[in-house]
Amino acid sequence: MDISWAMRMYARSFRGALDCRCILYLGSLNIMPAPTIPYAPRYVPGPATKEDMDWADLPIIDFSKVGTPEGRAELTPAMRDGMHTHGFVYIINHGLTQPQRDRMFDIADVAFAQVPEDEKKQFTANFKETGLYSGYKLRQYWHIDNGVRDQIEHFNTNRQIYGRDIYPKALQPFLPEMRAFAEYNHYNILHPILRLLALGMELPEEIFVDMHKFEAPGETWLRMMKYYPRSEEDETNSKNVWLKGHTDFGTITILWSQPVTALQILSHDGKWRWIRHIDNALVVNIGDAMELLSGGFYKGTIHRVVQPPADQRGRERLGVFYFALADDGVRLVPRVESPVLQRVGVQRRVADGDAPTMETLRRARTAAYGTSTLKRRADGHEEEELAGMTVKHFN
Known part of the structure; x- marks a missing residue:
């Protein structure tokens, strides 16, 4: 097992200023006669699909530059x-290698496969009361459609x-690596994207970076997420939709690509295409806060997320995400000085004087998602009013 990746991530993400916990942890790796990191069972995903799919044609950005x-x-232009x-x-x-990425998926699977x-249940989040994704969301919490509830578990941490x-006990040995991974995502991926x-x-290059301080009050989170296969009855009743069409409510979502194909985007021609x-x-996408x-x-x-193609059906789908949100106090108004x-004009979803803070939007969206009563639109989609804005759900 490669132990140097954690040391490199700590060093790069802290830019040379490690906190005491990290110094002690990395120091222990260096002074032990046989350095080790905590054992995690190897997670082996299924192979990539060989089906002929209608893939979305997205730009590929080379971060080596x-x-x-x-x-x-x-x-910048791309x-x-x-x-x-x-x-x-x-x-x-x-900047991270395939083995380093694989190690984080091994840790992510511990949250589901190694926790009773x-x-x-002891660490289940109370989203409605707190407006926080902090702890577990267990299966069948969200309503998908026609009485079908989700088969998704996720574990979130600030x-x-x-x-x-x-x-939970099984995850506690991995906290230093999770911290290093969160910092790597924040400083080495998120901040360059924002620039x-x-x-x-x-x-100015730092204008969005200054709204995303690692130590500031806010709820950017690391998410480990597993989709479990569903019954044929549920697939039929939900029209094969596992997570209905939506936009994320943060600024930037960073998804570490995994081979079980299920994610689709709604293209401008109205067709759903596969990622x-x-x-x-x-896979990186814009959320509502950055749109604002x-x-x-x-x-x-x-x-949205749908049933995988035929050659991948019946497989679990494990994901690792970094959901970035601006600092809690940031008011989500357009940067009209741009x-x-x-030249092109501003598109507002809410008047500047009524624009929510990041905290207000986060709490409203977190508490309501998958549990609120939605208004059916004439086009078959649904909507609700949250934080002064209309939020649409696409069926």
């Missing part, structure tokens, strides 16, 4: 156009990892 001003200038047109892009060469059901008593998005709007798996790539901050220039694209917005 993102570390220099010249590289960011080269990457990121700008991809997030303006599609709201989704792939990122490759982000009774213990999961990006800072430490400071909340939400961890490219700012440059794409001809804004292709690329080994050790990231960008005055509609960057699009929160509608996406020369780009001054």
Whole structure:
């Protein structure tokens, strides 16, 4: 097992300033005669599909170039156009190797395969009361359609990892690695994305980065998520939809690509197209908060999860995500000083004076999702009013 990846992630994400817990942890790795990291059973996903699918044609952004001003200038047009047109892009060469990525999926599976059901219940989040994704969401919490409830488990933790008593015993040995992974996502992936998005709007490079401070009050979270196979009856009654069409409510979602195909985006021509798996790539999308901050220039694209293709049916689907939200106090108003917005115009979903803070939007969306009563629209889709805005759900 490669132990150096955790050390490199700590060093890079802290930019040379490690906290005491991390120093002690990494120091123990260096001084032990036979350095080890906690054992996690190897998670082996199914093979990629061989079916002929209607794949979405998304830009691929090479992050090996993102570390220099010249590289960011080269990457900015592709990121700008991809997030303006599609709201989704792939990122490759982000700095972690395939084995390092695989280790995090091993840890993610511990949260589900190695934790007894009774213990999961002890750490189940109370979304409705707290408006926080913190702990487990167990299966059958969300209503999908026609009486069908979800078969999805996920475990969420705030990006800072430490400071909340939400961890089952099996996950506790992995907290240093989870912290390192969260920091890597935050500093080495999220912040460079935010710089490219700012440059794409001809804004100061750090303007969105300054709204996403790692230690600030806020609820950016690391999510481990597993979809379980469903009965044929549930597939029929839900029209094969596992998670109905929606936009994310944060700023940026980072999904670590995995081979069980199920994610689709709604293209501009009204067709659902599949997201292709690329080994050790990231699938990155815009959320509602960034759409609000960008005055509609960057699009929160509608996406859903459906039954996998025939050669992957019956398989579990394990995912690892980094859901980025702006700091709690950030008011989600358009950056109208952007020369780009001054040329193309601002698209508002709510008047500037009524714009919610990130905390207000987060609490409303977290508490309501999958449990609130929705209004059926004439086109068959559904909607609700949350945080002063109309939120649509696409069936």
